[in-house]
Amino acid sequence: MPQADAVGKNHIEFIKILGGPTWITIDGKDTSRQRAIVTLLHGNEPSGLKAIHQFILSGRKPETNLGIFVVSVNAALLHPYFSHRYLPGEADFNRCFKVKGFKESRESNQEILAGKISNTLKSYAPEAIIDTHNTSAHSDIFGVTVSSEKTVLQVAGLFSRKLVVLDQVLGTLIEQDLSCPIVTIEFGGFLDPKADKLAQNTLDKFIEASSLFRDEPKDIQLLERPLRLEINSTANLHYSSSVQDEADITIFNTIDQMNFSKIDANVSIGWTGNNGINDLTVRSKDGNCIAEELFHESEGFILTKIAMTIFMATTDAYIATNDCLMYLCPENSDVSA
Ligand SMILES: [Zn+2]
Numbered sequence: 001m002p003q004a005d006a007v008g009k010n011h012i013e014f015i016k017i018l019g020g021p022t023w024i025t026i027d028g029k030d031t032s033r034q035r036a037i038v039t040l041l042h043g044n045e046p047s048g049l050k051a052i053h054q055f056i057l058s059g060r061k062p063e064t065n066l067g068i069f070v071v072s073v074n075a076a077l078l079h080p081y082f083s084h085r086y087l088p089g090e091a092d093f094n095r096c097f098k099v100k101g102f103k104e105s106r107e108s109n110q111e112i113l114a115g116k117i118s119n120t121l122k123s124y125a126p127e128a129i130i131d132t133h134n135t136s137a138h139s140d141i142f143g144v145t146v147s148s149e150k151t152v153l154q155v156a157g158l159f160s161r162k163l164v165v166l167d168q169v170l171g172t173l174i175e176q177d178l179s180c181p182i183v184t185i186e187f188g189g190f191l192d193p194k195a196d197k198l199a200q201n202t203l204d205k206f207i208e209a210s211s212l213f214r215d216e217p218k219d220i221q222l223l224e225r226p227l228r229l230e231i232n233s234t235a236n237l238h239y240s241s242s243v244q245d246e247a248d249i250t251i252f253n254t255i256d257q258m259n260f261s262k263i264d265a266n267v268s269i270g271w272t273g274n275n276g277i278n279d280l281t282v283r284s285k286d287g288n289c290i291a292e293e294l295f296h297e298s299e300g301f302i303l304t305k306i307a308m309t310i311f312m313a314t315t316d317a318y319i320a321t322n323d324c325l326m327y328l329c330p331e332n333s334d335v336s337a
Helices: 011-018 047-058 073-077 109-124 150-156 193-208 317-322
Strands: 022-026 030-039 064-070 129-135 142-145 162-165 182-189 221-224 227-231 237-240 249-252 268-272 280-282 295-298 301-304 308-311 326-330
Touching: 011 047, 011 073, 030 047, 030 109, 030 193, 047 064, 047 129, 047 182, 047 193, 064 109, 129 193, 142 150, 150 162, 150 182, 182 193, 221 326, 237 317
Parallel strands: 030 064, 030 129, 129 182, 142 162, 162 221, 237 249
Antiparallel strands: 022 064, 142 182, 227 280, 227 326, 249 268, 268 301, 295 301, 308 326
């Protein structure tokens, strides 16, 4: 069993010992196969890291060889610990992976590291890769991927019955072609103790299952081709239970309670300011703004125009402004994703 002084007695000591981005490999019972876990891409999302630290500390042998990439250690170490998604001045790490059709940019340190992570994973040749995250607001556990192939469903099904299938070019790890299923798992809110427990139970299953691909995938709710609700970066966004007079848009601070719920047409999600819903954008696949097909304004409320399922709705204005307010799948509509 590894001594606590080798890997630290908790996840904070663990990252202090690592000191920076680290690739760890552990021999399995079956040394002919590999599995991989990428964790802490976002420095303030520790559930996966805690689970991995506990597994290493237990001294148990994984079923197959196991590769673990602990990524944003520097951001997590910035005081107070685990409070930074990425270092000040840097970009969101999960937008730094090069993908086909992605605009070329100057190669930042993060993009160079993202390239190294992809190359390391590719040469390790794992049979599946899990990328661990927490959501910024309350949410059930769910998977995110770019494919609904059977092997992806089999791996995702170890963790959750909910799987989001993205078709947008964002620059994420899951968009990389690494010749195996890659699934992001969002274990739930970053402060939710339930998320830590879920991460531990499900990652242990992933690490210790004799086969990931024996059972048929069952009852997976697929949320395919979701749309992103974004806000104009200059708009003044608030999350509150009462309208904020200086806000262009006020979203209810309980919006995360609607995550993974099917909501009807004419359900309110917040209030508008002087600008109506003009600051809100939803881009279709061909780049057109279709926000007005999905939302409308009435008596100062922002209302859904059609039934939809929303998820990854945040209550963090910074994330909402810099990434998006929520993802949504319209129900049986003519809205062209
Ligand atoms: Zn994340």
